[in-house]
Amino acid sequence: MSAKKNTTPAVFALSSTVNGQRTELEIPSSLSLLDLIRETLGLKGTKEGCGEGECGACMVLVDGRAVNACLMMAVQLHGKELVTIEGIKGKAGGLHPLQKTFMAEGAVQCGFCTPGLIIASEALLRRKPKATLEDIKLELTGNLCRCTGYEKVLSAVEKARGK
């Protein structure tokens, strides 16, 4: 219905930007955003943890805001811009400052939550480059990590401020 190309409602012509690339796809209209990312686009950096919005392992940026891809449907991406962990890079290419500080601080153990934590932290630092420790803690309330105990994560985000 939304785009002219749609022949039946079961197929949706999705138009979006994925990690900076204009992307036009015909998808089943009932596809979840997470399945679009992992299965259709093959971007496996985004993880499925709980599947109910509690753990944050599936976080991606849509129009610059962190969202849980497990609770969003692919049609809701129509006309918007998606950035997954694969699209997070430093200004001159290479690693993003958050990726560097996560490594330097040892804020990664099993790594399953890391893409979501980087995405949530990036959303915060874009909005609030001088975020306080309290801001960082509040922003990461929707990201569970069962390895690091959070202290190293918090210090990694603090060290990435202004970089």
Place this chain on the structure above:
Amino acid sequence: MPEIIVKPLNLKELWKALPGLPAARRYLAGGTDIVTADNAGAESSECWIDISDLPELGTIKETAGALFIGSGVKISEIEKSKAARKWCPALLAAIPHFASPSLRNMATLGGNAANGSPCADGVCALVAEGAYVLLALKGRKRRLPLRELFLGPKRTALKKDELILAFEIPKRPHAGVYLKLGPRAYFGISKAAVALAAELSGGTIKRAVVALGSVAPVPLLAVKTSAWLAGRQLSPQTAASAAAMVKTEVSPITDTRSEAEYRREMCGVLLERALGGLR
């Protein structure tokens, strides 16, 4: 998951599309409740209608007498609105307690209300704000006091295909408080929550509205306590008496989140603290 999701571009297209859609259909707003329900096997509609980008639902507007928050405005957008901060202080106080930052980037007040849960933080706060809900079904529109939308747990007065357009909040300068008791400080579902909207004049409460979440089958307006508070001096004695009274108005149950008697007790504690926090 549903078999199909359709995405009308505007309200006119939505109303035109309805007759051609499968009978088992529901609206998809932010997705944070309906997709969770679907994943848990509690939602099985054949068709979802994606209303998350409908332009008619996505704005915050003001008239001389009221603030209108579109049902599709994301919770994180409401948080940024100066008008909402001014006219809905209890709602704004509830927002940090509404799920998590990323879910607030997805969730809407329309979804929060249509889901019909007695623990909905946004709805509980809006009931205290004295909000009305504006509904539409094709050309037919109606306006209800928000509390009348709720009939029981997950049961609302919404008719089939009826859509929540917006919430209307009367512009009355007042103070607002929202206190929530959950399993942890943030990002939990409440055991009990209290929303308070109050107009003060010197040390006197001119008008107060107390609403409670998670302690009745619906987001509860504490009619008796609210009426009793009007005209009282704001004092520790007033707060203690209101706390005792509100415990007689709630009807909490014991479930996986908490116990009935604890919840009842906490309603008093939270209201006493809320009144103590007014300035």
